[in-house]
Amino acid sequence: MADQTPAPAIEVRDLTKSFRVNGRDVHALNGVSLAVGHAETLGIVGESGSGKSTLGRIVVGLETMSSGEILHEGTAISGVGRAERNARLAKCQMIFQDPYASLNPRMTIGRQIHETLRAHGSRQLAHNLATAAVLLERVGLPQDAAGRYPHEFSGGQRQRIAIARAISTGPSVIVADEAVSALDVSIREQILDLMAELKGTTSYLFISHDMAAVAKFCDRIAVMHKGRLVEQGTTRQIISAPQDPYTQSLLEAVPRIGRRR
Numbered sequence: 001m002a003d004q005t006p007a008p009a010i011e012v013r014d015l016t017k018s019f020r021v022n023g024r025d026v027h028a029l030n031g032v033s034l035a036v037g038h039a040e041t042l043g044i045v046g047e048s049g050s051g052k053s054t055l056g057r058i059v060v061g062l063e064t065m066s067s068g069e070i071l072h073e074g075t076a077i078s079g080v081g082r083a084e085r086n087a088r089l090a091k092c093q094m095i096f097q098d099p100y101a102s103l104n105p106r107m108t109i110g111r112q113i114h115e116t117l118r119a120h121g122s123r124q125l126a127h128n129l130a131t132a133a134v135l136l137e138r139v140g141l142p143q144d145a146a147g148r149y150p151h152e153f154s155g156g157q158r159q160r161i162a163i164a165r166a167i168s169t170g171p172s173v174i175v176a177d178e179a180v181s182a183l184d185v186s187i188r189e190q191i192l193d194l195m196a197e198l199k200g201t202t203s204y205l206f207i208s209h210d211m212a213a214v215a216k217f218c219d220r221i222a223v224m225h226k227g228r229l230v231e232q233g234t235t236r237q238i239i240s241a242p243q244d245p246y247t248q249s250l251l252e253a254v255p256r257i258g259r260r261r
């Protein structure tokens, strides 16, 4: 009988990435393989420079890989045509640490959501503009937010806008790169709750230095060190019984989490 297990929402196989910096190669990723299931939340942790953002940027198509393979729903994107590749990448969105930097200061919020939809091939303008208002309401902003500009909003509101824009294409995967790190604690909780509401339909790669947020938000955790994946497992396994010394040292640095061990 054929295998009925659904393919992961996203899978990377043996991913490498080198940057040429001042005449020498920086190996940001060294053979990373991982998969994120449907509606699953995978935390990516590791010290600064371990390759987390590079991995996330490659997954959403903002960066090219040096070698390896990326599969969407079991289909290698290297093997499909440009139109299908774009359609598949539209299903992978990213939320950044600094929403202000990722929003255009001279464009209304509604227009930016519309542009995102247009860039991903949606041509129904009137429908898109109506969608913008609905999306903004869904993330807890007033509908008239669509006609306003980024500087009119607080940091937490701007992150809600970034989330509205990210979910506008109906993504199956969201890469959240330090998405709540810059926010005050109470706002951070609200944004995490908002992201959690989308968990049923969306898979997350949740990149963060904040182990407490990762432990709360993620089903599984992957630990990166110097461009390699050193350990991955369920959140419970990683938090309560880390196997790799590097993971242990990361957790030791977070007393509240470390004490649970």
Ligand SMILES: Nc1ncnc2c1ncn2[C@@H]1O[C@H](COP(=O)(O)OP(=O)(O)OP(=O)(O)O)[C@@H](O)[C@H]1O
Pocket (backbone or CB within 6 Å): 019, 020, 021, 026, 027, 028, 046, 047, 048, 049, 050, 051, 052, 053, 054, 055
């Ligand atoms: N565009 C680039 N050009 C050159 N080197 C880069 C570039 N992007 C990343 N790197 C290098 O690749 C390595 C991995 O960087 P990356 O930003 O992926 O790590 P990170 O784990 O996300 O770090 P942080 O937690 O500080 O964001 C680092 O050595 C970094 O300097």
